[in-house]
Amino acid sequence: MLEKFLNIFRIPDLRKRVLFTLGILAVYRLGAFIPTPGVNTHQLELLFSQQSGSALGLMDLFGGGNLRRMTIFALGIMPYITASIIFQLLTVVYEPLARIQKEGELGRRKITQWTRYVTVVLGALQSIGIAAILTRQGLVLHPGISFSLMTVLTLTTGTAFIMWLGEQITDRGIGNGMSLLIFAGIVAGLPRGVGDLLQKIQTNAWGSFTIMAVLILLAAMIAVVAFIVFVERSERRIPIQSARRIVGRRMMGGQSSHLPLKVNSGGVMPVIFASSILSAPLLFGQVEWVQNSRLLQPIMEALQPGYPWYEALYMMGIVFFAYFYVSIIMKPDDIADNFRKSGSFIPGIRPGKRTSDFINDILTRITLVGALYLIIISLVPTFLISGIRFDKIWLIGRFFESLPTWATHGLGVNFYFGGTSLLIVVGVAMDTINQIESQLIMRHYDGFSPRSGRIRGRKTW
Numbered sequence: 001m002l003e004k005f006l007n008i009f010r011i012p013d014l015r016k017r018v019l020f021t022l023g024i025l026a027v028y029r030l031g032a033f034i035p036t037p038g039v040n041t042h043q044l045e046l047l048f049s050q051q052s053g054s055a056l057g058l059m060d061l062f063g064g065g066n067l068r069r070m071t072i073f074a075l076g077i078m079p080y081i082t083a084s085i086i087f088q089l090l091t092v093v094y095e096p097l098a099r100i101q102k103e104g105e106l107g108r109r110k111i112t113q114w115t116r117y118v119t120v121v122l123g124a125l126q127s128i129g130i131a132a133i134l135t136r137q138g139l140v141l142h143p144g145i146s147f148s149l150m151t152v153l154t155l156t157t158g159t160a161f162i163m164w165l166g167e168q169i170t171d172r173g174i175g176n177g178m179s180l181l182i183f184a185g186i187v188a189g190l191p192r193g194v195g196d197l198l199q200k201i202q203t204n205a206w207g208s209f210t211i212m213a214v215l216i217l218l219a220a221m222i223a224v225v226a227f228i229v230f231v232e233r234s235e236r237r238i239p240i241q242s243a244r245r246i247v248g249r250r251m252m253g254g255q256s257s258h259l260p261l262k263v264n265s266g267g268v269m270p271v272i273f274a275s276s277i278l279s280a281p282l283l284f285g286q287v288e289w290v291q292n293s294r295l296l297q298p299i300m301e302a303l304q305p306g307y308p309w310y311e312a313l314y315m316m317g318i319v320f321f322a323y324f325y326v327s328i329i330m331k332p333d334d335i336a337d338n339f340r341k342s343g344s345f346i347p348g349i350r351p352g353k354r355t356s357d358f359i360n361d362i363l364t365r366i367t368l369v370g371a372l373y374l375i376i377i378s379l380v381p382t383f384l385i386s387g388i389r390f391d392k393i394w395l396i397g398r399f400f401e402s403l404p405t406w407a408t409h410g411l412g413v414n415f416y417f418g419g420t421s422l423l424i425v426v427g428v429a430m431d432t433i434n435q436i437e438s439q440l441i442m443r444h445y446d447g448f449s450p451r452s453g454r455i456r457g458r459k460t461w
Contacts, residue, residue, distance in 0.1 A: 014439050021173035024165050025184045031073045032066050036154050038147045039070045040139045072158040075123055077178050080163045081276045083118040087111055123159035127152040175432035183428040186421045228426045231373050234263040236366050242344045264370035266325035268427040271374055274317030315375050322371035332359040377423045
């Protein structure tokens, strides 16, 4: 295995890409220690410690702890993700934008440019909300219009810079830039999560059951990792047969192959998209006039993480974005058309519309399985941190009051590598390793996995 890792640095182009990616991630982590001027960071840290399982805790998870320290990167990449969701939805429902997307590289650049503009606008709006919340909570050293303007300028600039860093990784580095930035933020919180777990052992937080609970927690984490790897590598293989044809004096085609369809084609993107969409009302609910409203305050309270309505919307969002993302990257009509042009077909299925419907039916079924898998993984940290407050459901909440406390209030475990964060870490790591492995195999080097094999050069006679 060490030899295979050393092969990365023996290829000049791959070595430059890996080192460039590591350098960009180092810059991103450096910005995580530059605070926003005028904020009482000590009091803010105490506030987040008290609300680790709330809306602020969820937003801080994807920000890599930047929101907790109110650094210049406090908004993270959520404004960019939200802007990307907006344009991806518009390309489906707005025909002129769909035509621009089909223009190839030029159309993609136009949409990317518009996404950047919307990201800056969303970042500015969220910065205004954060400045107002900080002032209302008494976390500002010198409140006033100057602090608000400085905060909006600082946080918006930080968001734009993070967006640029992610694009640089995607274009000149290895892996997806935005996903790697989220990955780096979550991994950076690992020492804090381990320290919190050790503190619970030292203070005997769960009484005589503490050691057993920690062992069960670690075993569950290993089991979740194995489950994630198994599902991420699972795929449905559709057999494909190539028609025979004569080219000159040679018989071409007649070979059998397969079309691999991954169970979870969207990866971690449905979870990130659903979390990003739900983070907007969470931030909106922190505004003072919303909390004082007799109509909006109960709604915002019901949309807090750990409450049934929030979890229901979260699960529906995951299912929606799982299907939405698959519909973007996998188009059955185009696949069937490519089969027809290349003279390939699925045994027992007529070419054309029947082939397209057959592939679409398989994608529908396996995408549902993938969405359910994402939901199961995403609910793990909820049970560990805060539980699901079934007793807060209007009218029928009393029916759930007999449930055990760990089901409605959780175990109070703030271990960073829960379900959602663990899914992102494992998924992004696997995607990045696959890209590195493909680069190695393309240059006649062994990959990381035993199945990757080695591409042999042409023999000389």
